[in-house]
Amino acid sequence: MNRLIPRRTMRLLLSLSLCALLPSSLAIQPLRATPPQFFLDSNGLAIGGFDLVSYFTEGRAQRGSERFQAEYKGATFLFSSEANRNLFQANQEMYLPQFHGYCAYALAAGKLRQCDPRRFSVDGGKLYLFSSERVRRQWSLTEADLLAKAVEVWRGLFD
Numbered sequence: 001m002n003r004l005i006p007r008r009t010m011r012l013l014l015s016l017s018l019c020a021l022l023p024s025s026l027a028i029q030p031l032r033a034t035p036p037q038f039f040l041d042s043n044g045l046a047i048g049g050f051d052l053v054s055y056f057t058e059g060r061a062q063r064g065s066e067r068f069q070a071e072y073k074g075a076t077f078l079f080s081s082e083a084n085r086n087l088f089q090a091n092q093e094m095y096l097p098q099f100h101g102y103c104a105y106a107l108a109a110g111k112l113r114q115c116d117p118r119r120f121s122v123d124g125g126k127l128y129l130f131s132s133e134r135v136r137r138q139w140s141l142t143e144a145d146l147l148a149k150a151v152e153v154w155r156g157l158f159d
Contacts (some may be wrong), residue, residue, distance in 0.1 A: 007070075013119050038075040039101035039115055039129070046075035047129070050093040050117040053084035061118045095127070099154055103131040105139045108149040 038046040045064075054062035064078025068085040071077075072092050079085040088136065089097050097115075099107050106113035115129035118135045122128075130136040139146055 022136070025152055034055075037100070038073075040075065044076065046072075046077045047097060047101045047115075048117040049078045051080040051084055052077060052097065052127065053087050054080055055122055056095065057084070058089075059122070061120060097127040097129050099128075099150065101129050103135065104128040105130055105135040105146060105151050108146040110153050123149050 027083060039048070040046055041048040045051065049064050049131065051062045051064040054060060062080050064080055066078060068079040068082055069076055070079065070085050070089055077088065080089060097120075098104060101115055101117075103111075103113040103115045113131050115131055117129060118129040119133050120127060121130070121143075128139070128147075130139060
């Protein structure tokens, strides 16, 4: 069976081969990437301005109000009520979405894609966001496998 190797693959293989020939003192050290900021909408609001606490307390996506804001690691989060903002401020890590609010399904496929904050799942006390309803449904069919892949990709990008 005669298969052609795509150019990108050939370049990568050639680069890796050349790096293997370098003395260890000259080897290129991998750069450590920093995780992207939380998913921000066009107005600069984290998670599209949706109330993170409402996913947990009401089981639904609810828009936040500019009257109830909180800052966390340089991102502005909105909440639908003062009570929800206070809950967030008391335990931020509990309410933050996994993968900084990027689509969990896309991440499992090795892609960083914006989410639609109305498409979500709360499982095991953790919030996962998705880019579409179709993607959210696909996630729910094989969540354990996809979650393991998403975590692996996320750690590989930033560890």
